[in-house]
Amino acid sequence: MKKLIPSIVLVLFALLFISCTHKESQINFVYPDGNMKALIMSYDDGLVEDSKLIKLFDANNIIGTFNLNSGLLSTQQHWPQDNGPDIISTYVSKDSLLLIYKSHEIAAHGLTHQDFKNISDDEMLKEVNTDISNLNELTNRKIVSMAYPFGNSNHHIAELISNSGLTNARTVSDTYTFDLPDTFLLWHPTCHDSKAMEFVNDYLNLNSNELSLFYVWGHSWEFNDPNRWTSINEFCQKIGNQKDIWYVGCGDYIEYQIALNNLIITDDTIANPKDNKEVWYKEGDETKVIKPGQTIRAKINALP
Numbered sequence: 001m002k003k004l005i006p007s008i009v010l011v012l013f014a015l016l017f018i019s020c021t022h023k024e025s026q027i028n029f030v031y032p033d034g035n036m037k038a039l040i041m042s043y044d045d046g047l048v049e050d051s052k053l054i055k056l057f058d059a060n061n062i063i064g065t066f067n068l069n070s071g072l073l074s075t076q077q078h079w080p081q082d083n084g085p086d087i088i089s090t091y092v093s094k095d096s097l098l099l100i101y102k103s104h105e106i107a108a109h110g111l112t113h114q115d116f117k118n119i120s121d122d123e124m125l126k127e128v129n130t131d132i133s134n135l136n137e138l139t140n141r142k143i144v145s146m147a148y149p150f151g152n153s154n155h156h157i158a159e160l161i162s163n164s165g166l167t168n169a170r171t172v173s174d175t176y177t178f179d180l181p182d183t184f185l186l187w188h189p190t191c192h193d194s195k196a197m198e199f200v201n202d203y204l205n206l207n208s209n210e211l212s213l214f215y216v217w218g219h220s221w222e223f224n225d226p227n228r229w230t231s232i233n234e235f236c237q238k239i240g241n242q243k244d245i246w247y248v249g250c251g252d253y254i255e256y257q258i259a260l261n262n263l264i265i266t267d268d269t270i271a272n273p274k275d276n277k278e279v280w281y282k283e284g285d286e287t288k289v290i291k292p293g294q295t296i297r298a299k300i301n302a303l304p
């Protein structure tokens with residue numbers, strides 16, 4: 001018995017040593033390729049000026065989300081103004097969508113750009129669902145993103161459109177932050193592009209351990225003003241082609257967030273379901289991937 005006690009103590013010490021050396025690694029989830037930052041550029045209405053903006057985006061490796069009114073495509077509209085001549089808008093043609101928006105996301109913006117707060121629920125749902133099905137038919141792409149016409153929405157509208165297949169919808173209530181949103185169907189962006197230059201250096205210099213997002217919105221037709229065109233050029237040249245920013249459309253951004261949410265997390269393991277997308281994490285300075293169907297032993301520093 002006397003000999004047994006020291007042996008038990010020895011075994012306990014050994015077990016303690018093994019458990020310490022086999023401690024789960026501490027990890028942080030990150031965006032694809034290990035990025036902590038992301039940029040979304042969301043542009044409304046689908047006017048012919050989109051083509052020039054897309055050339056600027058392409059030159060700087062920036063991805064845009066373009067929100068289109070399918071009922072106005074291939075038309076020219078005259079918008080009467082109180083103090084001056086009509087504004088004439090030329091919409092891109094229906095048969096050129098896949099050509100113009102080849103590397104960019106096509107998203108909904110209401111069939112005919114009605115203010116959702118001024119029409120009935122049925123009319124609103126028709127504006128949304130017909131726009132989605134038209135765009136889907138014209139492009140053969142799944143349409144999952146929308147910008148509210150005039151940015152107008154509320155919780156009631158967001159609830160009503162939640163069965164339309166959309167994963168996200170943008171308002172124009174600027175937050176002036178790089179925070180991730182609370183709800184994706186009332187997604188408040190960082191700022192309009194006329195303010196983007198005020199934030200660009202802060203974002204480039206940001207060095208945070210948390211995921212962030214710079215979400216800019218606007219209209220390509222506003223760049224008919226030469227000063228505004230100069231400004232967006234400068235912005236894209238500064239923020240584009242960075243090694244630590246994920247350039248992404250709204251739909252792909254949400255798809256990644258959904259993949260993070262689908263992980264099955266216990267105290268010491270993280271399992272990626274078979275039908276999920278791959279997710280990225282950092283262990284120390286190393287960027288790693290959890291493939292679909294894979295389980296790793298790890299503890300999370302901060303939940304996504």
Ligand SMILES: [Zn+2]
Nearest residue numbers: 044045149150
């Ligand atoms: Zn609009």
